Amino acid sequence: MIAGLRATRGPLLNPLAAGGVDYWPDGVLVGDEHGRIVAVGAWDELAPRLGLDAAAVPRSAGLILPPLLDAHIHIPQHPIRGRFAEDIGADPPGGRLLASLEKNVFPAEGRCEGPAHARHVVADFLADTLSSGVIGGAAYMTVHARATRIALEQLPAPWSVGLVLMNGRCPEYLRTDEPGLAEDVAALARDFGRRLIVTDRFAVSVDTPLRKAGVALARRHGLRMQTHLDEQRAEKMLVEEVLYPDAGTYTGVYARDGLLDCEPILAHCIHMRPEEVDAIAATDASIAHCPVSNTLLGSGVMPLDTIRAAGISHALCTDVGASPTTSLFCEMAQFLKVHAGSSSTATPEEALRLVTVAPARMLGLADRLGTFAPGLEWSFIEVVCDSPVPATARKAILGGLLRMTEDDLGRWRQPDDPCASAVARLRDAGLDWGHDLAVLEADVRATATRLERRVRRVVRAGDVIWDSRGA
Ligand code: GUN
Ligand code: FE
Secondary structure, X not given: OOOOOEEEEEEEEEEOOOOOEEEEEEEEEEEOOOOEEEEEEEHHHHHHHHOOOOOOOOEOOOEEEOOEEEEEEEHHHHHHOOOOOOOOOOOOOOHHHHHHHHHHHHHHHHHHHOHHHHHHHHHHHHHHHHHOOEEEEEEEOOOOHHHHHHHHHHOOOOEEEEEEEOOOOOOHHHOOOOOOHHHHHHHHHHHHHHHEEEEEOOOOOOOHHHHHHHHHHHHHHOOOEEEEEOOOHHHHHHHHHHHOOOOOOHHHHHHHOOHHHOOOEEEEOOOOOHHHHHHHHOOOXXXXXXXXXXXXXXXXXXXXXXXXXXOOOEEEXXXXXXXXOOOHHHHHHHHHHHXXXXXXXXXHHHHHHOOXXXXXXXXXXXXXXXXXXXXXXXXXXXXOOOOOOXXXXXXXXXXXXXXXOHHHHHHOOOXXXXXXXXXXXXXXXXXXXXXXXXXXXXXXXXXXXXXXXXXXXXXXXXXEEEEOOOO
C-alpha cells in the first residue's frame, strides 16, 4: 500500500453531484494523510491500481455513504422532539402549528436564556445528530445572542446557526432585543462569519421593520437568511388576510421586505400559489422539505413536482422538534411514502441525494462534503445493513438504509390503504384530524424506532468523530 494512503472497504453508495447514485457492492474509499479523498470505486479495480493490500484495509461495519446534512432543525427544541404538539387537540383554532408553538415550543426555547442550560442542550444535540450520521447543516437557536454564540462555539464548522428574530405573537420573555440587534449580529458575524444565519422566524412573529433591519444586517455582513413559509393553511390565512393584507401573498411579504434576495432557506413551502413558486424560482432561495414534520403537524404535502419543475433547489430536513428523531433516514422514508402516490421522481436514489449532495450545495459545503470525489474530505458514515449485501443502489437504499421492501412502498400507492388514503386527504386539506393523524403518527413513530441507532461510525476528514461502540 502506498505510504500515507488509508482506505475503508465495503458496500458503498455515492450520490453524484451531476445526478444519479453510484453503487459498488464491494467498494473502497481511499484517502490521503491530509484527510482528502484520493479515489472511490470498485475494490477489484482500485486495489491493484493503488497497491491496496486486502489484509491492511479494514472492512466497514456496513454501508458506506457520505455524511448527512440537515438544513433545517431547531436546537432548542431538541429536548422536546416528538412532543412538539403534545396535548394539542386535533384541529385547534389557528391550527396545530400556532397552538404548539405557544404551548410547548416557546417555553422550551425560553429556557435557553440560561447559559448552562443552553450548553447542555447544544451538547445533547451534537451527540444525537452525530449518532444519526449528521455532521452539519443549518440550525435555528433562539432570540438570545448568548445562546446563539454558545451553539456556534460548540458545534463544528459544517453547522450554521440562526439568531432568531421575533417581536410579535410570542411571549415577552422571547422577544428579540431590538436596540441591541445590530451590535449582536456584528459581534457574531465578526467571530463566525457566514456560519451565522439571520433568522426571521416567520411572518407571523416578525413585523416589517424588524425584518428589514434583519435584511440590512445580512447585507452589511454578507450573511444569508432563513425562515418558514406557507406551512399551514391557517397560518397562511393569518399572514395574507390579517397581518399583511397588502402584500399579495405570504411569499410577497418576504419578497417586498428584501428577504428573498438574501439566499434564504425557506422551510416547508406547502401551500404555494403559482406566483409564489415563480417568485422563489427567480431568486437564489432554496427549500427545506420536511415530510415528517408536515405529516405530524397535519400541515400538508409539499408539491414536489411543481418545485422540481420550477428548478428550485431543495433538501430533506428533519425540523426537529416537530420530528421525533434526528434520523434523516426516517425523513427519507417519509419522503418516499408521502409522494408515492403522486410523484414518479420520489425514488430511493433521489431521497439519498436530498440528504447529501443537495444540502451540501445549499449550504455552500459542496467543495468539501455531500459526495465522494477526489479532493473532497475523506468523510463518510457506516450504516449497519441487514445481510446479505444488496445488489443494486435501489436495494441498498430502500432495504439497507430504510429497511423497507418494495411491497411496503407499494402499499403507499394503494388508494384503499389507510396510510395512503390519509396522505391523500392530507394533501387535499380533507384530513380526518382525529383518525388520519393517529394512523400516520403511529407509522412515523414505528419508522423512527426502526431506523434510529444504525450508524456505526462517523469519520470526518480522516478522524473518527463518532463510534457507536464508544457512545
Ligand atoms: N414556524 C415558526 N416557527 C416554527 C417552528 O419552530 N417549527 C415549525 N415547524 N414551524 C414554525
Ligand atoms: Fe422549522
